[in-house]
Every structure is written in C-alpha cells, then in structure tokens.
Amino acid sequence: MKKIYFYATCLGTAAMQESIINAIKLLTREGIEVIFKKNQTCCAQPSFNSGYFKESKEIALYNVNLFEKDYPIVVPSGSCAGMMSHDYIELFKKDKELERVEKFSKRIIELSQYLDKVLNVNYEDKGEPIKVTWHSNCHALRVQKSIESSKNLIKRLKNVELIDLEYEEECCGFGGTFSVKEPEISNAMVKTKIKDIQNTGVKYLISGDGGCLLNIDGTMKKMGLDIKGVHLYDFLLKRIEGERL
Amino acid sequence: MSSEKIAHEEIVRIKLNDTQMRENLMTAMHTLQKNRLKVIENKFEDWEGLRTKAKKAKNNALMSLKDRLLEFEKNAQKNGMKVHWASSDEDACELIYELMKQKKITKILKGKSMASEEIGLNHYLEKKGIKAIETDLGELILQLNGESPVHIVVPAIHRNRNEVGQIFKEKLGAKLESEPEKLNAIAREHLRAEFEELKLGLSGVNFAMSKEGAFWLIENEGNGRMCTTAPDIHIALCGIEKVMESFEDAATMVSLLTPSATGQFIPTYNNIITAPRKNGDLDGPKEVHIILFDHHRSDMLAHEDYYEALRCIRCGACMNFCPVYDQIGGHTYQTIYPGPIGEVISPNLFGIDQTGDILNFCSLCGRCSEVCPVKIPLAELIRKLRADKVGQRQNPPLGAEFMHKNKGESFVFKQFKNLATNGERWRFSLSKAHYFNYFIQNFKHSLPVIKKWSAFKELPQIKKDLYKEVQNIQGVVYE
Ligand code: SF4
Numbered sequence: 001m002k003k004i005y006f007y008a009t010c011l012g013t014a015a016m017q018e019s020i021i022n023a024i025k026l027l028t029r030e031g032i033e034v035i036f037k038k039n040q041t042c043c044a045q046p047s048f049n050s051g052y053f054k055e056s057k058e059i060a061l062y063n064v065n066l067f068e069k070d071y072p073i074v075v076p077s078g079s080c081a082g083m084m085s086h087d088y089i090e091l092f093k094k095d096k097e098l099e100r101v102e103k104f105s106k107r108i109i110e111l112s113q114y115l116d117k118v119l120n121v122n123y124e125d126k127g128e129p130i131k132v133t134w135h136s137n138c139h140a141l142r143v144q145k146s147i148e149s150s151k152n153l154i155k156r157l158k159n160v161e162l163i164d165l166e167y168e169e170e171c172c173g174f175g176g177t178f179s180v181k182e183p184e185i186s187n188a189m190v191k192t193k194i195k196d197i198q199n200t201g202v203k204y205l206i207s208g209d210g211g212c213l214l215n216i217d218g219t220m221k222k223m224g225l226d227i228k229g230v231h232l233y234d235f236l237l238k239r240i241e242g243e244r245l
Numbered sequence: 246m247s248s249e250k251i252a253h254e255e256i257v258r259i260k261l262n263d264t265q266m267r268e269n270l271m272t273a274m275h276t277l278q279k280n281r282l283k284v285i286e287n288k289f290e291d292w293e294g295l296r297t298k299a300k301k302a303k304n305n306a307l308m309s310l311k312d313r314l315l316e317f318e319k320n321a322q323k324n325g326m327k328v329h330w331a332s333s334d335e336d337a338c339e340l341i342y343e344l345m346k347q348k349k350i351t352k353i354l355k356g357k358s359m360a361s362e363e364i365g366l367n368h369y370l371e372k373k374g375i376k377a378i379e380t381d382l383g384e385l386i387l388q389l390n391g392e393s394p395v396h397i398v399v400p401a402i403h404r405n406r407n408e409v410g411q412i413f414k415e416k417l418g419a420k421l422e423s424e425p426e427k428l429n430a431i432a433r434e435h436l437r438a439e440f441e442e443l444k445l446g447l448s449g450v451n452f453a454m455s456k457e458g459a460f461w462l463i464e465n466e467g468n469g470r471m472c473t474t475a476p477d478i479h480i481a482l483c484g485i486e487k488v489m490e491s492f493e494d495a496a497t498m499v500s501l502l503t504p505s506a507t508g509q510f511i512p513t514y515n516n517i518i519t520a521p522r523k524n525g526d527l528d529g530p531k532e533v534h535i536i537l538f539d540h541h542r543s544d545m546l547a548h549e550d551y552y553e554a555l556r557c558i559r560c561g562a563c564m565n566f567c568p569v570y571d572q573i574g575g576h577t578y579q580t581i582y583p584g585p586i587g588e589v590i591s592p593n594l595f596g597i598d599q600t601g602d603i604l605n606f607c608s609l610c611g612r613c614s615e616v617c618p619v620k621i622p623l624a625e626l627i628r629k630l631r632a633d634k635v636g637q638r639q640n641p642p643l644g645a646e647f648m649h650k651n652k653g654e655s656f657v658f659k660q661f662k663n664l665a666t667n668g669e670r671w672r673f674s675l676s677k678a679h680y681f682n683y684f685i686q687n688f689k690h691s692l693p694v695i696k697k698w699s700a701f702k703e704l705p706q707i708k709k710d711l712y713k714e715v716q717n718i719q720g721v722v723y724e
Binding site (some may be wrong): 014056169171183216 | 723
C-alpha cells in the first residue's frame with residue numbers, strides 16, 4: 001500500500017474542515033494510506049509574504065523536521081504546495097540547511113497532481129449534467145503549476161461542462177495578508193473577478209484554493225448572488241458519490 | 246518627486262472612487278494584454294529563447310558596466326558627440342541648464358523620456374524660468390492638464406478620447422472633438438508652431454551601444470524624431486544602465502520591447518543616432534550631447550538582488566498585467582515609476598523610507614515576473630524589499646535607516662511563529678478558536694483596517710473540529 005503524508009494547511013484546519021476531509025477521502029478511496037501528523041501547523045506563507053523571513057525559516061525547519069520519513073507530502077492547495085516546494089528553497093538559498101530543505105521540497109506534491117499524474121484516477125460521474133467555471137489560484141498557476149491537473153480531474157467527469165472564465169489568470173485579490181492590508185483594493189479586485197464569473201452565466205465556481213474561495217465566495221454571499229463557490233475536492237467527491245452540491 | 250504626498254490610505258480611496266479612470270484603464274490594459282499575446286503567438290517562434298538571450302546580453306553589459314561606459318564615451322566622442330557625466334538627479338538637471346545658459350536658449354522641446362521625469366527636469370527648469378514643452382501626444386495631454394504620467398509607456402492611458410477632446414478644448418481653445426484622427430490633427434497643429442523656432446531638443450535613450458558609440462531611440466509618433474533632427478542641439482538623457490555592448494544586443498532588446506509594451510511587432514520609428522550633422526548632411530543637429538546619469542544605479546548594481554531590476558527595458562508589460570495597477574492606476578504610487586517595476590526601483594532610487602508604502606500594492610500573484618521580457622523576478626524582489634522594510638535583511642536599499650518600523654506587526658508575526666512551531670499549542674488554539682478571529686484580533690493593533698474584511702465578505706462557518714474528524718476516517722494514520 002502506498003503511504004503518504006497529508007498536509008491539511010492552516011486554512012483547511014481552521015476554516016475549511018469539510019473540504020480537507022473530502023480531500024483525504026479522495027485518497028483513501030484509492031487505497032492510499034494517509035498519515036496525518038497531528039502536530040502539523042502552517043507552511044509560513046503569511047509571514048514569508050510579509051517579509052518576515054526569520055520567522056518563516058523557523059516554521060519551515062519545523063516542517064522539515066516533522067515530516068521526517070521519505071513519503072510524498074500531499075497538499076490540497078497549490079498555494080501552500082508552491083510555498084513548500086519552491087519558496088522554501090528560495091528562502092534557504094544561502095543557508096547550510098539548504099540541502100535538507102531541498103530534499104523536503106522535492107517530496108511536496110499538490111493533491112490534484114497526485115491524483116492526476118501519479119494515481120491516474122478513473123472517476124465515474126454520478127451527478128446531474130451541469131456547467132461550471134474555474135478559478136485558478138495564482139501560486140498554483142505560476143509556482144506549483146498544478147492547474148492543468150486540477151482541470152484534468154474535472155474534465156474526467158462526463159456530465160460536467162467546464163466553461164472558460166475570461167481573464168482567468170488574473171488574481172482575485174486574496175493574496176493572503178494582502179487582503180488584510182489593502183482590503184479596499186482587494187475588494188475592487190474580487191468584484192472585477194465576480195463580474196467575469198457572472199458573465200459566464202454558470203451557477204458554480206470551482207477552485208482548488210481555500211483562500212481564493214473564502215474571498216470570492218464570501219463576497220458573492222455578501223452580495224446575495226446566486227452563484228456558489230465550491231472547493232475542487234468537495235466537488236469531485238460529491239460528483240463521484242452522486243451527492244448534491 | 247513631488248513633495249506633497251497624500252497619505253497612503255487616502256490616495257487609495259480617492260483613486261478607487263475614480264470610476265471613470267478605472268474603467269478607462271481596465272479597458273486599455275485588457276487591450277494591451279491581448280495585443281501582446283497575439284503578437285507573441287503569431288510572430289515569434291521562440292519568444293522564451295529570446296528572453297533568455299536578452300537577459301544574458303543585459304547581464305553581460307551590467308557585469309562589465311564600467312568598461313561599457315568608458316568604451317561608449319570613447320566611441321561616441323570619436324563620432325563627434327559630447328559625453329557628460331552626472332551622478333545625481335540634480336547634477337543632470339544642472340548640466341542641461343548650464344548648456345542652455347551657454348547657448349542662450351530659453352525654450353526646450355522634449356520627446357518622451359521617463360529619465361527626465363525621474364530627475365524632475367520640467368520642475369527644475371520651471372523654477373529657472375524655462376519652459377519645457379512636451380511633444381509626445383500623451384505627455385502633451387498631461388502637461389496641458391497638469392498631471393504626471395500614469396504609465397511609463399502610455400503616459401495618458403487613463404484618459405479616454407472624450408476627455409482628451411475636452412482638455413484640448415479647454416487648454417488650446419480647439420473645437421470639441423473625440424475622433425482620434427481629429428485629436429491628432431489638433432495636437433499636430435499646436436506642436437507645429439512650437440517646432441518652428443526649435444533650437445534645443447531633448448530625448449531619452451532606449452539603448453546605447455558601446456562598440457558603436459551610438460544610441461537607439463524608438464517611438465510611434467515621429468514627434469520624437471522632430472526633437473532629435475530639427476534643432477541645432479540635441480541632448481539625450483541616458484541612465485547608465487542603458488549602455489549595452491553591441492548593436493546586436495540592442496536589437497534583441499528592441500525586438501522584445503514593442504511586443505511587450507503595446508503588442509506591436511516593431512516600433513513605427515527607429516532612430517539610430519551616431520553623430521551630429523556632418524558636412525553635406527541635409528538635416529540633423531549641429532551638436533549632440535549625451536548625459537550619462539547614475540542617480541543610485543551603481544548602488545543597485547552593487548546589490549546582490551536588486552541589480553536584476555537594472556535589466557528593465559521600460560516596456561511597461563509588468564504594469565499592463567498587474568491586477569493591482571489595473572484597479573488603482575499609476576498615480577496612486579506617487580512616484581514616477583509605478584506598477585511592479587516601480588515597486589522595485591522606486592525604493593532603490595528615491596529611498597525606501599519615501600516610497601516603501603507602495604510595496605503593499607502587490608498580492609504577489611507573480612504575473613509580472615511571468616511577462617517581464619528580460620526575466621526580472623519582480624515578485625521575489627518585492628517580497629525581499631518587504632523584508633528590508635521590516636529590517637530583516639543584510640543589505641537594505643537607500644533610506645532604510647529612516648524607515649519607520651511597525652512594531653505591532655512584527656509582534657504579531659513573532660507570536661504567529663511561536664504558535665506555528667509548536668504543534669500542541671497550535672492544535673489547542675485551532676480546535677478552540679476561530680482562525681480568522683485569531684488573526685483579526687491580533688492584527689487589530691497594527692492594522693486598523695481589519696474590520697473591512699468582514700465588511701466586504703461573509704466569514705466561513707466553522708462547524709467541525711478537524712482533528713477529531715480525521716481520526717475517524719478509515720485508512721488514516723493519526724500520529
Ligand atoms: S520590469 Fe520587465 S516588464 Fe516591467 S517594464 Fe521593465 S522590462 Fe518591462
């Protein structure tokens with residue numbers, strides 16, 4: 001049996017437990033043994049992006065030490081995966097720990113990449129025919145480069161039609177602490193994004209990133225729109241189990 | 246740089262409320278984005294290869310900059326041009342003023358030049374009673390309207406044609422028009438009168454070639470060419486980083502520049518200036534002066550990371566693709582260079598204490614790094630400057646010693662680190678406390694705007710304790 005470490009991410013642990021549980025179930029139903037480290041915390045992205053490199057390094061090393069065995073570390077978020085697979089190396093570029101960090105970073109894989117590329121899963125779609133559109137998380141798109149796999153998984157569902165979102169590669173304005181530091185600009189950005197989503201005419205927005213969803217879906221709810229933001233891993237599991245969205 | 250800065254939050258609010266500007270900008274940016282993608286797809290076989298080549302060529306020039314500059318000086322002089330050196334912005338302005346005094350010239354016509362904006366030339370000359378007249382259409386519109394450029398390539402892109410017509414009507418007494426051709430005709434007529442008594446023309450430099458002792462200017466309107474050929478004297482203002490080794494190197498840059506900037510395959514006008522007018526030449530200035538100015542560029546060159554931003558060819562693609570710039574426009578940055586590249590070079594040129602607040606204008610989406618033709622890792626550099634801003638790096642840029650440190654924020658992140666490196670405590674607080682509450686409560690002291698998160702968005706409903714749930718899933722080892 002294949003063993004993997006599962007990295008729940010801080011946002012997943014704190015605010016999106018349902019999606020994390022569904023993500024884990026997508027792995028266990030493929031017969032994977034999922035190791036959940038109860039002492040896992042955060043990938044350090046908030047402090048890193050705010051320029052607190054010292055604190056970020058300590059958190060990074062904590063993670064390197066915690067996930068000690070040589071299993072793949074599967075992360076259900078392109079953003080956190082990108083941080084750990086790419087930005088950690090940047091952070092330790094001139095440090096003596098670089099080699100250890102690199103070894104750790106090589107084991108990081110985003111969940112959709114793992115399902116798509118490693119397991120090459122086969123999904124039977126039990127849901128009604130629907131149309132959805134997709135929001136790409138910036139870090140997943142440009143750093144972890146996991147968007148292709150995420151979309152591949154959706155495309156395997158025979159009753160789902162994926163409608164292109166115009167300006168898909170434009171940031172939704174979440175950007176972690178950006179949305180806290182510049183809330184007005186962030187809000188202007190997400191409003192622009194929501195207009196594009198409305199233009200597609202679909203009722204479901206799928207995304208593989210919890211932060212973007214909190215941002216987009218939270219705003220759509222506040223606006224009282226009839227469009228639902230759904231996390232990719234909730235979406236997949238519900239489709240293959242024939243559950244309503 | 247202007248001294249009357251508006252407070253950060255205030256300017257953001259003002260610009261976000263300027264819906265007309267935002268609409269103009271958004272439409273224009275999307276057009277520029279599409280044009281760029283189209284030309285790259287249709288006209289280039291190996292865009293990525295060209296980027297790599299350009300990065301290398303520019304890095305070579307930077308790594309041997311001293312030799313390049315001396316070689317350029319030697320060859321340009323041989324060609325009959327006069328070469329001047331200026332270390333500061335003030336020096337550069339003074340040089341131009343002195344030249345004008347010597348020749349008893351009181352009016353100067355300018356082609357588009359960000360360098361002249363950087364050194365604050367118009368303002369400097371104005372104080373001396375000299376009028377500098379812009380000939381670039383965009384710059385002219387701004388000058389008439391008393392504004393600064395909003396963008397480094399298309400300075401008046403935040404104005405639509407109706408607004409331009411209005412400006413021409415008000416300031417030039419022209420008939421109200423909105424057709425681009427008619428607007429152009431108004432500008433042409435206005436400028437023709439100025440060109441007639443032209444004695445001194447000023448331009449920037451896109452690329453200077455040390456081997457050839459020549460420089461290259463690209464433009465779209467032809468007015469820049471008027472400035473460099475019609476008058477008796479031509480002064481070219483050139484940041485030292487613009488000097489490259491050879492004509493081939495410069496050609497590589499030009500072939501990346503226009504597609505990146507506006508989506509054109511090649512520029513409408515290429516001016517390669519090698520010498521003043523020679524015997525038998527029908528036109529051209531009798532004197533060509535070139536001012537090589539530093540203005541903290543050598544400090545940047547000495548920096549282990551920020552030197553990369555000296556590769557910039559001022560194409561503006563990074564701002565065309567920046568989702569933050571899109572919303573707020575260039576004026577919000579309150580520095581001559583806005584957008585992602587501005588966030589990197591403005592703190593280095595003008596001081597991080599003066600311009601560091603613009604480092605907030607970035608969600609780190611990384612799109613700027615992706616489109617930059619010379620592969621400047623803009624997002625990474627912005628993040629590093631943030632670390633400089635909070636005092637966490639060895640080699641900070643200009644003005645760091647005067648930086649105001651946000652103690653509240655650094656306290657929050659220290660606490661965050663303590664929690665994130667202690668699994669037990671982390672688990673305890675996450676299973677008990679609302680994650681966002683934690684951040685909201687703790688950011689309150691350093692970031693008073695936090696309330697707005699919930700003003701704009703619904704917060705998620707927390708129903709479950711993940712730790713408990715995970716243990717019940719079959720096939721999961723909880724350890
Ligand atoms: S940083 Fe790159 S994309 Fe931005 S203006 Fe300079 S060359 Fe162009």
